[in-house]
Amino acid sequence: MISIKNLQKSYKGIVAVDINSLEINAGEVIGLVGNNGAGKTTFFRLLLDLIRANSGEILSKGKLVTATEDWKHYTAAYIDEGFLIDYLTPEEYFYFIGKLHQLSKADVDDVLQSHQAFFDDAILKKGKYIRDFSKGNQFKIGIAAALLGNPELLILDEPFANLDPTTQLRLIDMIKQLAADKSMCIIVSSHDINHVSEVSSRILLMEKGKIIKDIAGGEAAYEEMVDYFKVK
């Protein structure tokens, strides 16, 4: 799915991302962990061609993300409010994103119907623009919109941080199911090592732009991370 070679990005001489080689496959759930400033969000933005790398390349399905726009057809992301058009109502936003993926209104309505539990009655038919929703609810809107196009690659930046406990657990189930049923490739970053070790099939630990650990998810990964993050 994603193949990275010698990727480097630095700001004023300070390395933000420095990845020698990395392969990410369809059906994998990648958990990206690391303290603030480790380069997680910068890495995501590089994947989406939102910032230009100093050197190296990112191939998505064998094509350079910088050279074509083909990746946009099957890639969806929610990083922050900058991915929402905040003067639209949630419905308008969903229809807009849906149409970009050739979904009719009825199609979009169907998908939204299936998200009813996830939305918990707080999103639809509220008569508010997106800018007037709370951060957690904005996140729900962003995630739901990202899923609309039925992407093959989904990128979520710290989805657990802003969601309420119930929705966090629902999201974990959703991610697992999407990876299993549709063999979607999902990359999530998180500071919650508990959730991230539960949801991920593979965990990448970043420090100062480098991936210093590449381990399988699960109980053992949790122990390893606790060990790493412990205050020394």
Added chain:
Amino acid sequence: MTITTFLSHQWSSFWRARNANKSMAIQIVLGIFYLLVFLEIAALGIFLPYFLQEKMPGKEPVFLFCSYIIYYFLVGLLFRFQLQELPSLSIQPYLAQNIKRSSMLRFLNVRSLVHIINILPLFVFIPFSVIVILPAYGALATTCFLLSMLAMVLNNHFLNLYIKRKSINSSWWFFGIVIAIALVKGLDYFHILSFEKTSGNIFTGLLHHPWLCVIPASMAVITFFINNNYVKNHLYIEELVSERKLKVNRNYSLLDKYGDIGDIIALDLKLIFRNKRPRSLIILSGIFLLYGLMFYPKYLQTGNYTMLFLFALIITGLFISNYGQFLFAWQSSHFDGLMSYNINMKQYIKAKFYLFLTVCTLQFLLASFYGFMGWRILPIQLAAFLYSIGVNGFVTIYAATFNARYLDLNKSASMNFQGVGAVQWLQSLLISFGPAAIFYVLNKFAGFWPAVLSISALGIAGLIFNEQIIHWLAGQFNLRKHTILQGFREK
């Protein structure tokens, strides 16, 4: 916490705004601009009496001045509705601190007074009073007169704040006052009831009986306390900010037919109608349509076709230059998203061009009514329209790829230079005076028709090759995409 601490915080927040123009040159240009505005207003105050005497000989300038005061206050209230914002949000970080409510209240009151609309009138009243009233009526009368004017300004100020806080929809008040002004002027015009004379009598009466200034003064005190009490009892953020209406989903079914391009245009339209700053720009473009009423007759008479052409360019192309100078910046808050949605960049640029085309055509059609003034206006406007869309549209899109300044959609547009850089100044000069210069030369040496036809031909050429130009523009955009994104992220 004293009021000076509050104000010094505000001072820092003004100068340290992330997007404050840092370039020295622009600061200087803006400084000169403000200075000129103030000097002009002050000059108005000084020369007003001579001007009044010249326009309406045989009438007393003081009486004339006083008879127009009523309009000043009505129109002033109108401007206040548009320009003045409630400074409530600035106290948000203090609400939970160990600060007395009364001192926050004082801060809110003082802070709200610091506004250009309260300062400008003084530049008229003070010179006028000193030059005209002082010699004729003496120091006491002048002081009391000035005091009354100041009281009226304060009265208007707090009245506006109170109305804005109280009512969800201040646009009803806005139209109410527009109607009131029309009524006052109308009744006067048909000699039914002269408010102007009443206004004149009242305020000259004030000069003869200075003690009457206690009336406006007490009015100001009363509105101040009404507003003050209201704020005191509602010192919660959600109560201080005007209430929201339920928002409805909109769908422009007309645009549905045009696929992605239609959707992106619909997005732009919603952006315009739902956000303060672009909305006021649109209103401005509408007002500029009326420019023809003011300038066309004069230049038609003198046969100055170059000036006619320049105004035709402004009338048909104002949307392009106003909206287009921030073409991408309008969407700066969600540009990250836009660039990762499933949108092809060529489609995106094309949608911007079609938006220009649609609005510009609309402006052109409306402006065609000016043809009644003289037939020559029609070919001139057609040439200006074709040039605006076929050349200026593309130039504007090209220039926009160099603008990477974040823009806040919800700040009001007046006197707002956020996101304005040297490129924008150059651009606005280039797209209006450039073609006017070409027109001038051709008109002078080859005649009217060659000038009109050449300008039109340039525009038509742009329209014919629009596919190729848009393709090239998309390439240019992609070259600078990352720089733009980077700039927009730095709020």
